[in-house]
Amino acid sequence: MHVMSQAPPHAVSRLRSTRLARSVKPFLARGGPKGERCAGCRLVPSHCICALRPNVPTRAGMCLLMADIEPLKPSNTGWLIADVVADTFAFGWARTEVAPEQRSVLLQNK
Numbered sequence: 867m868h869v870m871s872q873a874p875p876h877a878v879s880r881l882r883s884t885r886l887a888r889s890v891k892p893f894l895a896r897g898g899p900k901g902e903r904c905a906g907c908r909l910v911p912s913h914c915i916c917a918l919r920p921n922v923p924t925r926a927g928m929c930l931l932m933a934d935i936e937p938l939k940p941s942n943t944g945w946l947i948a949d950v951v952a953d954t955f956a957f958g959w960a961r962t963e964v965a966p967e968q969r970s971v972l973l974q975n976k
């Protein structure tokens with residue numbers, strides 16, 4: 867197992883940034899706005915696990931479809947997956963639309 871240090875933002879982090887850019891009001895996570903969080907692992911700074919984060923060697927790729935506000939939550943399963951599986955993609959889910967990048971990810975493995 868390889869421990870990563872300063873990794874570039876992963877797919878869920880990038881989806882969060884995109885979603886935040888569309889926000890008209892701040893997202894208030896459980897616990898309120900007072901809590902400062904690590905930008906990497908989203909935990910409170912005293913509990914930061916960034917230095918311990920493993921990179922799981924796997925041939926599997928992950929394609930996450932996330933509800934609109936899911937990437938804004940400080941922690942969720944998608945964050946954990948993207949933290950340890952390098953080949954992770956994340957897209958916002960919509961009932962009637964498919965992002966062009968999502969379609970190409972799904973078709974590239976046919």
Ligand SMILES: [Zn+2]
Pocket residue numbers: 904905906907908909914915916917
């Ligand atoms: Zn951290």
